[in-house]
Amino acid sequence: MILxxxxxxxxxxxxxxxxxxxxxxxxxxxxxVGESKFFTCTAIGEPVSINWFxxxxxxxxxxxxxxxxxxxxRSRLTIYNAIIEDAGIYRCQAVDAKGQSQEATVxxxxxxKLTFREVKTPQEFRQSEDxxxxxxxxxxxxPAVSWFYKNREITSEPNSRLQVLPSNNLQILRVSKxxxxxxxxxxxxxxxxxxxFRDIVVLVNGRARRYQILTTAHSAEQxxxxxxxxxxxxxxxxxxxxxxxxxxxxxGSPDPxxxxxWKGHVIERSEQYVLNTLDGGKSTLTIxxxxxxxxxxYTCRASxxxxxxxxxxxxxVFVQPHxxxxxxxxxxxxxxxxxxxxxEGEPLPEISWRRASDGKTFTDGDKSQDGRVEVxxxxxxxxxxISGVRLSDWGRFDCEALSRIxxxxxxxxLDIEYAPKFQTNQTIFYSWEGNPVNxxxxxxxxxxxxxxxxxxxxxxxxQGTSNIRIHSADGRxxxxxxxxxxxxxxxxxxxxxxxxxxxxxxxxxxxADVPSHPYSVRLTAVSQRLATVSFMKPDSHxxxxxxxxIIHYRDTSAQDWRTVRSHAVQMVxxxxxxxxxxxxxxxxxxGKGQGDFSHTETFQTLPIREPSPPTVHGQRGVGKAYRxxxxxxxxxxxxxxxxxxxYKTDKEEQWMTxxxxxxxxxxxxxxxQWNTRYNxxxxxxxxxxxxxxxxxxxxxxxxxxxxxxxxxSGLGLGAVVGLGVAALLLLxxxxxxxxxxxxxxxxxxxxxxxxxxxxxxxxxxxxxxEEGKAAYLVDGSKEPIVEVRTEEERITxxxxxxxxxxxxxxxxxxxxxxLPLKEENGKEVLKPDLIEIxxxxxxxxxxxxxxxxx
Numbered sequence: 001m002i003l004x005x006x007x008x009x010x011x012x013x014x015x016x017x018x019x020x021x022x023x024x025x026x027x028x029x030x031x032x033v034g035e036s037k038f039f040t041c042t043a044i045g046e047p048v049s050i051n052w053f054x055x056x057x058x059x060x061x062x063x064x065x066x067x068x069x070x071x072x073x074r075s076r077l078t079i080y081n082a083i084i085e086d087a088g089i090y091r092c093q094a095v096d097a098k099g100q101s102q103e104a105t106v107x108x109x110x111x112x113k114l115t116f117r118e119v120k121t122p123q124e125f126r127q128s129e130d131x132x133x134x135x136x137x138x139x140x141x142x143p144a145v146s147w148f149y150k151n152r153e154i155t156s157e158p159n160s161r162l163q164v165l166p167s168n169n170l171q172i173l174r175v176s177k178x179x180x181x182x183x184x185x186x187x188x189x190x191x192x193x194x195x196x197f198r199d200i201v202v203l204v205n206g207r208a209r210r211y212q213i214l215t216t217a218h219s220a221e222q223x224x225x226x227x228x229x230x231x232x233x234x235x236x237x238x239x240x241x242x243x244x245x246x247x248x249x250x251x252g253s254p255d256p257x258x259x260x261x262w263k264g265h266v267i268e269r270s271e272q273y274v275l276n277t278l279d280g281g282k283s284t285l286t287i288x289x290x291x292x293x294x295x296x297x298y299t300c301r302a303s304x305x306x307x308x309x310x311x312x313x314x315x316x317v318f319v320q321p322h323x324x325x326x327x328x329x330x331x332x333x334x335x336x337x338x339x340x341x342x343x344e345g346e347p348l349p350e351i352s353w354r355r356a357s358d359g360k361t362f363t364d365g366d367k368s369q370d371g372r373v374e375v376x377x378x379x380x381x382x383x384x385x386i387s388g389v390r391l392s393d394w395g396r397f398d399c400e401a402l403s404r405i406x407x408x409x410x411x412x413x414l415d416i417e418y419a420p421k422f423q424t425n426q427t428i429f430y431s432w433e434g435n436p437v438n439x440x441x442x443x444x445x446x447x448x449x450x451x452x453x454x455x456x457x458x459x460x461x462x463q464g465t466s467n468i469r470i471h472s473a474d475g476r477x478x479x480x481x482x483x484x485x486x487x488x489x490x491x492x493x494x495x496x497x498x499x500x501x502x503x504x505x506x507x508x509x510x511x512a513d514v515p516s517h518p519y520s521v522r523l524t525a526v527s528q529r530l531a532t533v534s535f536m537k538p539d540s541h542x543x544x545x546x547x548x549x550i551i552h553y554r555d556t557s558a559q560d561w562r563t564v565r566s567h568a569v570q571m572v573x574x575x576x577x578x579x580x581x582x583x584x585x586x587x588x589x590x591g592k593g594q595g596d597f598s599h600t601e602t603f604q605t606l607p608i609r610e611p612s613p614p615t616v617h618g619q620r621g622v623g624k625a626y627r628x629x630x631x632x633x634x635x636x637x638x639x640x641x642x643x644x645x646x647y648k649t650d651k652e653e654q655w656m657t658x659x660x661x662x663x664x665x666x667x668x669x670x671x672x673q674w675n676t677r678y679n680x681x682x683x684x685x686x687x688x689x690x691x692x693x694x695x696x697x698x699x700x701x702x703x704x705x706x707x708x709x710x711x712x713s714g715l716g717l718g719a720v721v722g723l724g725v726a727a728l729l730l731l732x733x734x735x736x737x738x739x740x741x742x743x744x745x746x747x748x749x750x751x752x753x754x755x756x757x758x759x760x761x762x763x764x765x766x767x768x769x770e771e772g773k774a775a776y777l778v779d780g781s782k783e784p785i786v787e788v789r790t791e792e793e794r795i796t797x798x799x800x801x802x803x804x805x806x807x808x809x810x811x812x813x814x815x816x817x818x819l820p821l822k823e824e825n826g827k828e829v830l831k832p833d834l835i836e837i838x839x840x841x842x843x844x845x846x847x848x849x850x851x852x853x854x
Contacts, residue, residue: 019359020045022094022104025406029106030192031082032113033140038078038240039106040320040406041092044354044398049095050075055088073409078240084110084140112140114187114196122201131175133200135168135185143168143187150181177204196230224307225256227300232311237318237405238292238346246285246313248300256302256309258283263296292319292346321349321401321408331389332500333418339384343401343408350403351382356396356411389416419501420445422494423475427505430512430543431489432592436482439507441494443475449496451477456490481509513542515588515595518549518569523603528578528637531603534570535586544590552597553584578637579607608637611684611691618698625670626698628680630660638686643667646681655681662686674703 021044031037043050050070052060060077062068067078079086087110093103117136125131137143145168147154154162154170161173168187172179179202186197228249236242250256260267260275267285269275274286283302287294295317301310323343331337343349353362353375360368362375364382374385380401386393394416400409423442431437443449453460453470460479462470467488471478483489489511495504516538525532533551551571552561564571576582581604587597612634619627630643640662646655647669660667662684672678680696739746 019356020047020094020096020100020102021359022092022102023407024092024104024106025402026106026404028109030109030111031079031086032111033083034081034113036078036080036242037082037108038076038237038406039090039092041075041077041094041104042400042407042409043073043075043094043102044400044409045073045094045356046096047073047094048097051093051095052077053091053093055090060090076240079108082110084112086110110140111189111192112138114139114143114189114194116185116187116196116198119185119198119200121199122203124203124205125172125175127176127205128174131172131179131202132165133170133172133183133185133202135170135198135200137168137185137187137196137198139187139189139194141189141191143189146186146188148184148186172202175202175204180204222304222306223251223253225250225252225302225304225309227256227302227309227311229300229311229313231313233314233316235316235318236287236290236294237320238290238294239320241288242290243286243288244290244315245287246298246300248283248302248311250281250283250302250309252302252304252306254304255281256304259301259303260285261299261301267298287315290315290317292317295346317346318405319344319346320406321345321403323399323401323408323410326399326410326412328413328415330415330417331386333389333391333416335389337386337389337393337414339386339397339412339414340381341384341399341401341410341412342381343399344380345401345403345406345408347403347405348380349401349407351377351380352400352402353382353384354398354400356398357392357394386414391416391418415446417446417500420449420496420498420503422496422503422505424505428508428510428543430510431481431483432512433483433485435512435591436480437509439479439481439492439509441477441479441496441505441507443477443496443503445475445496445498445500447498447500448474449498451494451496453477453479454493454495479507483509483511486511510543512544512590512592513540514593515542515546515590516540517596517598518586518588519598521584521586521598521601523584523601526603526605527634528606528608529574529576531573531576531582531605532570533573533584533586535598537569538588538595541588542590542592542595544592546588546590548589550587550589550594551584552586553582556581556583556602576605578605580605606637608688610689611636611640611686613692613694614643614682614684616680616682616694616696618696619666620701624672624674624700625668626672626678626700628667628669628682628696630665630667630682632665633684635684636686636688636691638688640684640686642685644683644685644690645669646683647678649673649676649678672700674700676700 023042023044025040025042029037029039041050041052050073052068052075054060060066060068065080067080069076069078075092077090077092087108090106090108091103092105093101095101115138117138119135119137123131123133133147135145135147137145145164147162147164147170149162154164156163163171163173165171168185170183170185181202183200183202184197185200186195188195230247230249234244234246236244246260248258250258258277260273267273267275272288274284274288276284276286278284283300285298285300295315298313298315299310300313301308303309321343322345323341325340325342327340329337329339339353341351341353343351351364354360355362355373362368362373362384364375364377367374372387372390374387376383376385382399384397393414396411396413398409398411400407420443423444424440426440429437429439441451441453443451451472452462460468460470462472464470467482467484469480471480477494479492479494481488481492489509492507492509493504494507495502497503518535518538520536522534523531524534533553535549538546549566549569549571551564551566551573553564553573554561555577564573573582573584581602583600583602585597585600588595615631615633617629617631619629628645642662643660643664645658645660645667647658648655658667658669667682669678669680677697677699680698681693682696683693684691736746736748740748740752
C-alpha cells in the first residue's frame with residue numbers, strides 16, 4: 001500500500017510541478033472614481049504562494065480600501081471607492097515549491113464620471129455688462145461641453161455676442177433683458193457614451209427677485225409631483241460586499257413623499273436597505289451587501305395631495321462563477337470514464353478542462369488526437385468522456401468555469417483500477433544445497449493484490465516450512481528457499497489476485513554448478529620481469545555469477561604454483577626472473593566453487609640487455625640554464641644506474657659531460673652561453689652496458705637588456721607613480737638633514753628649536769621681563785631705553801675688558817631675531833652680527849659709532 005501511495009504521489013507531483021499557469025478573470029477594466037471592483041487570480045498547478053503587486057511594483061498588503069483574499073489556488077483583489085491613483089497595471093504572481101514563478105496582469109483604467117460642481121440657478125447679471133454663466137463640470141477624459149438656448153445649440157461665431165469660453169462657461173457680451181431665459185449646459189464623454197446636463201436660469205437686473213416671489217407664490221398652490229432619475233440601470237456583483245445607490249429627484253407642492261418598492265413590496269429601512277432624504281428633493285435607496293436574489297426592477301414612487309408619479313430602476317446582479325458539482329472518478333482499465341462538472345453564475349460561465357499530466361486543455365467540442373478524449377457540454381454542465389481508459393490517463397483533471405466577471409476552478413482525481421501486472425523479468429534462479437536464495441515476485445496492481453506461492457499444485461503456507469520462508473511487503477512477495485536436497489529444485493508459481501482479475505508467473509529454481517574453464521589464454525607484452533595474461537570468459541558460469549579468477553604461474557623448474565586473483569580477464573604478472581621459462585593456467589570461481597583450469601600456456605621472459613635509448617624533452621630553464629626532461633623507458637631488465645649527458649656548442653670540438661643518477665627525471669645543464677645552439681647526446685647505462693645514444697638540440701635565449709624600460713616593464717602605472725613619490729620623499733629628507741647640519745635650518749631644525757624652547761624659554765623670559773619692567777618703572781618714562789653696541793664692544797666687558805661669552809650658533813634659542821639684509825628698496829641695512837641693542841634705565845640710547853650709522 002505504501003509503494004502504491006508513493007507512486008501515486010510521485011506521479012501527481014511530477015504532473016503538478018511541470019505546469020504552473022496563472023490567469024486573471026479580466027484583462028482590462030475601466031472603473032469610475034468612487035466605484036468598487038474585484039479581480040480574481042487563478043493559479044493552475046501547485047502554487048505555494050499567490051501575491052498581488054501594485055502598478056508601482058510593491059506587494060499589496062490589505063487595508064481598509066484595498067483587500068487581498070487568498071484561498072487555495074485563487075486570490076481575489078478588491079478595490080473599494082477607487083481613486084485616480086489606483087490606475088495602472090496590476091500583477092498576480094504565483095510561486096511553486098521549486099521557486100518557479102508565473103504571473104498574469106490586468107490593466108485598470110480609472111475615469112471620472114461626469115460631475116457638475118456648484119452649478120447655481122438662477123444666475124443674475126446687470127444689464128449691459130459682460131455676463132459669464134458658470135457651468136463647472138469635470139470628468140476624465142475631459143468632457144465636451146455644449147450650450148443650448150431655446151432648444152438651439154449656441155455656436156461660437158466670430159461676431160456673436162454668445163461665446164463658449166475655454167473654461168466651458170458661457171459668455172454673453174452686453175447682456176440685456178432679451179437674453180433672459182433658461183440655458184442648458186450639456187456635457188458629453190464620447191468614449192463612454194456618457195451625457196448629462198444642467199438647466200440654468202439667467203436673470204438680468206431685478207428679475208431674480210421677481211423669480212423668487214413668483215416661485216414662492218406658486219409653491220403655495222398644489223402641484224403634482226414631478227419625478228426624475230439620474231440613472232435607470234445598475235450593475236453589481238453578488239457576494240462581494242458591493243453596494244448600489246438609487247437616486248430619485250422630486251418636486252411638487254406640497255413636497256411629495258417618496259416610497260421605494262421591489263417586486264411590489266414596500267422597502268423598509270434595515271441593515272441591507274438604507275433610505276435617505278436629501279436637500280433639493282433628492283431621495284436615495286442604498287442596497288448593501290448585494291446578493292444574487294437582489295436583482296430585478298425597483299420602483300421609486302413620489303406622491304402628495306395633488307397626485308403621484310413613479311419611475312422604475314433596474315438592478316442587474318452578476319454572479320461569480322461557482323462550480324457546484326465535481327467528484328473523483330474511478331474507472332477500470334480498458335473501460336470508459338465519464339467526468340461531469342457543473343457550474344453556475346450570471347452570466348452563465350463557459351467550462352473548460354485541463355489534464356495535469358501533460359497540461360493539455362479541452363473545451364466544449366474538443367477531441368484528442370487519438371479520439372479517446374471528448375468534451376460535450378451545455379447550460380453550465382460539461383462532460384469529459386475517456387474511452388478505452390489507459391494507465392497514462394491516471395491523475396488530476398482541473399475543471400475551470402470562466403465568465404467575463406471572474407472564474408472558479410476545482411480539481412478531481414481519476415483513479416484507474418487494473419489487474420495485477422508482474423514487474424520482474426528474471427524467472428530462473430540458481431542455488432545449491434545449503435545456499436539460501438530469494439525468489440522475488442513483484443506485482444503492480446490497483447487495488448492491491450493478494451499473493452500466494454504454489455509448488456506442484458500445493459499452496460505454500462504463509463508460515464513457511466523448515467527450509468522455505470515467505471516475506472511479504474506492498475506489491476512484493478519474497479520466497480526464501482534453502483535447498484537441502486534435489487527435491488527442492490524445480491518450478492514455483494506466484495499467483496496475484498484482486499477484484500479486477502488474477503495473474504500468475506512461474507519461476508524455476510535450478511541447481512547451480514561450478515563454472516567451466518576459461519579459454520584462449522594468451523601472453524602479451526612479455527618483458528624481463530613483467531608479462532600480461534589475457535583470456536576469454538568461460539562458456540558457462542554455472543548459474544551463479546563468477547566472483548573472480550585464479551591465475552596459477554610458476555617457473556618450469558619449480559614444483560609449486562604461485563597464485564594471484566583477478567576480477568578481470570586480463571592480469572599483469574610481476575617480479576618475474578629474466579630469461580626464464582614460465583607456465584600459466586586460469587580457473588574461474590563462483591559461489592558454488594572453483595571450476596576447472598584452462599590448458600597450460602608457456603612463455604619465456606626476455607634476457608637482461610642494455611637499456612633502450614633514452615627519451616628526452618626540452619624544458620626552458622631560467623637564465624643561462626636549460627632543463628632537460630628524462631622520460632622512463634625500457635631499462636633492459638635491470639635498473640638504470642646513470643644517464644651520461646654530453647653537450648657542446650656548434651663551434652666547439654670538445655664535449656662537456658654531466659652524469660645524472662638513474663632515479664632522476666631531469667638533467668640541468670648550466671652555465672650556458674647566451675643565444676647559442678647546443679648539441680646534446682644522452683646515453684643510459686645499466687649493469688649490462690650502455691644504450692644507444694639519443695641526440696637533441698636546443699637554442700639558448702638572447703642576453704636580456706637591463707634598462708629602465710625593462711626594469712619597469714613588469715610594473716603597472718600605479719606602482720611606477722608610487723616609486724616616484726617615495727624617491728621624491730627620500731630626496732627631501734636627505735636635503736633637510738643636510739640643511740640641519742650645514743646651515744642650521746630646515747624642517748628638522750624647526751622641530752629641534754620647538755622642543756628645546758619648551759625647556760629654557762620659561763625661566764629666561766620671566767627674568768628678562770622682570771628686569772625690563774623694573775627699569776621702566778624707575779625712570780618713569782614711557783619710552784624704552786635702547787643701547788646700540790658694535791661687535792667689538794659686545795665681545796669685551798666694559799669694566800675689565802675681559803671677554804664676554806655671548807650666545808652664538810650653538811645657542812639658537814637666545815639669539816636675537818636676525819634683521820633682513822636688504823630692504824625692499826635695495827638699501828643696505830645694519831648687519832645683525834655688528835649691532836646689539838640694549839634697554840637701559842636712564843632713558844638714553846647708547847650706540848657705538850665705529851661701523852654703524854644712527
